[in-house]
Every structure is written in structure tokens, then in C-alpha cells.
Amino acid sequence: MRIFVLTGAGISAESGMGTFRDSGGIWERFDPMKLATPEAFAADPETVQAFYNARRANLRRAEPNRAHEALAHLETGLAAASGSLFLCTQNIDDLHERAGSLHVHHMHGELFKARCTACGAVHDWRDDLGTGDNCAACGTTGRLRPHIVWFGEIPFGLDAIGEALAGADLFVAIGTSGSVYPAAGLVREARMMGLRTCELNLEPSDNADVFDERAYGPASEVVPDFVA
Numbered sequence: 001m002r003i004f005v006l007t008g009a010g011i012s013a014e015s016g017m018g019t020f021r022d023s024g025g026i027w028e029r030f031d032p033m034k035l036a037t038p039e040a041f042a043a044d045p046e047t048v049q050a051f052y053n054a055r056r057a058n059l060r061r062a063e064p065n066r067a068h069e070a071l072a073h074l075e076t077g078l079a080a081a082s083g084s085l086f087l088c089t090q091n092i093d094d095l096h097e098r099a100g101s102l103h104v105h106h107m108h109g110e111l112f113k114a115r116c117t118a119c120g121a122v123h124d125w126r127d128d129l130g131t132g133d134n135c136a137a138c139g140t141t142g143r144l145r146p147h148i149v150w151f152g153e154i155p156f157g158l159d160a161i162g163e164a165l166a167g168a169d170l171f172v173a174i175g176t177s178g179s180v181y182p183a184a185g186l187v188r189e190a191r192m193m194g195l196r197t198c199e200l201n202l203e204p205s206d207n208a209d210v211f212d213e214r215a216y217g218p219a220s221e222v223v224p225d226f227v228a
């Protein structure tokens with residue numbers, strides 16, 4: 001069995017990583033157009049850096065949950081049965097990796113990485129990032145930004161995602177509202193390619209009716225049940 005899994009903020013909710021659109025969600029408290037666009041960063045880098053520094057601090061305190069652990073076990077189990085798991089996440093946290101997942105495709109980037117806008121170098125970055133920091137590769141100061149895909153920017157590795165989808169038998173979406181594209185369009189692409197589709201979420205997402213199967217509840221319960 002070759003499985004393509006797409007995860008969203010809901011899988012990390014029980015680890016204390018806020019979701020975006022639920023009541024009290026990140027985009028309810030902060031304006032994404034003022035914080036998660038290249039234009040916002042150009043206009044006010046200090047405010048954008050402070051926003052991501054706060055989320056980076058929160059992530060340093062977070063721990064993976066049973067849903068992350070179940071997917072790490074699924075990866076090992078499928079490999080042992082000459083199957084495969086392509087784990088594609090919209091999340092910028094590293095909880096999949098900390099739960100033991102070996103291959104994680106971060107289509108929207110990673111919070112613990114910074115990128116130099118002068119030379120393109122990507123650096124591991126766990127602490128606060130500021131306009132005074134310099135790039136260890138080219139020595140330029142003040143050109144480091146969070147290695148994250150902002151609105152209006154092209155997600156990472158769309159080709160690899162397309163290839164993995166074409167080579168899979170089952171598409172599973174976990175903890176995502178299906179409201180941000182192109183990620184939200186993957187379930188329809190999967191159906192067009194003849195994959196079976198399954199949604200695991202706290203409640204029906206914007207695309208719930210597109211899925212063949214659905215199971216609702218907290219990820220820490222429905223994902224281990226699904227993997228078992």
C-alpha cells in the first residue's frame with residue numbers, strides 16, 4: 001500500500017501549536033496580510049520577525065502527540081511491507097520529525113530554518129531571528145528571513161508532491177480545514193488520479209464532501225485508530 005498523507009495545524013493542536021481558523025485561532029488574532037506576506041516583511045520586518053520569534057519560542061516548548069507518533073509508526077510499517085508513506089505537511093513545526101518520522105515534506109516551510117535573501121542559503125535557526133543577524137554563508141547582515149512560504153509565494157516541492165500523488169493508492173488528509181490552496185486542491189487531484197480519499201479531522205472540513213471516507217474526533221484518537 002502506498003499512502004499520501006497531508007497534515008495541517010489540527011494534528012499539532014493537542015501539542016499546544018495553535019490552529020489558524022478555529023475560534024481563537026492565529027488568523028483570528030493576527031492579520032495574515034500584515035504578518036505572512038512578502039510585502040508585510042518588506043514593509044515592517046521587525047514586526048514579522050517578532051511574530052515568528054514568538055511562534056518559535058512556543059515550538060521549543062511543544063512535544064509531539066500520539067497522532068504524530070502513529071504516523072511515524074505507519075511509515076516504518078509500510079516500508080517493512082514494501083509499501084510507502086509520503087508525508088506532506090502544511091505545518092512549519094518539527095513535531096513529525098521529533099515523533100520519529102524520517103521523511104517529511106514541508107510544503108510551507110519550517111520555523112526552525114532561516115533563509116538568506118542575498119545568497120539563498122538556508123540555515124538551521126532555533127532562536128530569535130532579527131534584522132541584525134548575518135548569513136554565515138555570504139556574510140551579509142540583515143537579509144535573513146523565516147524559511148516559510150507566505151501568502152502569494154509558491155509552495156516548496158510541488159513537483160515532488162505531484163509525483164508522490166501519482167504513485168499513491170490512498171490520500172489521507174489530517175487536521176486541515178481545506179481552505180488554503182494549492183494544498184486544499186490536492187484531494188480533488190487525488191480523486192482525478194483514482195486514489196481512495198479519507199479525511200481525519202475534528203469536524204468536517206471545507207472539502208468534506210469530496211472524500212470517500214471520513215472519521216471525526218481529536219487527531220490523537222482518530223489517527224492511531226486509523227493506523228492500527
Ligand SMILES: CC(C)NC(=O)[C@H](Cc1c[nH]c2ccccc12)NC(=O)[C@H](CCCC/N=C(/NCCC(=O)O)S[C@H]1O[C@H](COP(=O)(O)OP(=O)(O)OC[C@H]2O[C@@H](n3cnc4c(N)ncnc43)[C@H](O)[C@@H]2O)[C@@H](O)[C@H]1O)NC(=O)OCc1ccccc1
Nearest residue numbers: 008009010019020021090151152175176177180181202219
Ligand atoms: C486564504 C486562501 C483563500 N488563500 C490562498 O489559498 C492563497 C491564495 C490562493 C492561491 N490559489 C487560490 C485559489 C483560490 C483562492 C485563493 C487562492 N494561497 C497562497 O497564497 C499560496 C501559499 C499558501 C501558503 C501560506 N502559508 C501558510 N502557512 C505558513 C505561514 C505561517 O504558518 O505563518 S498557510 C497556513 O494556513 C493553512 C491552512 O491551515 P490548516 O493547517 O488547515 O489549519 P486551520 O486552522 O485552517 O484548520 C485546522 C483544522 O484542524 C481541525 N482541528 C482542530 N483541532 C483538531 C484536533 N485536535 N484534531 C484534529 N483536527 C483538529 C479543525 O477542525 C480545522 O479543520 C495551512 O496551509 C497553513 O500552513 N501560494 C500561492 O497560491 O502561490 C501561487 C501558486 C500556487 C500554485 C502553483 C503556483 C503558484
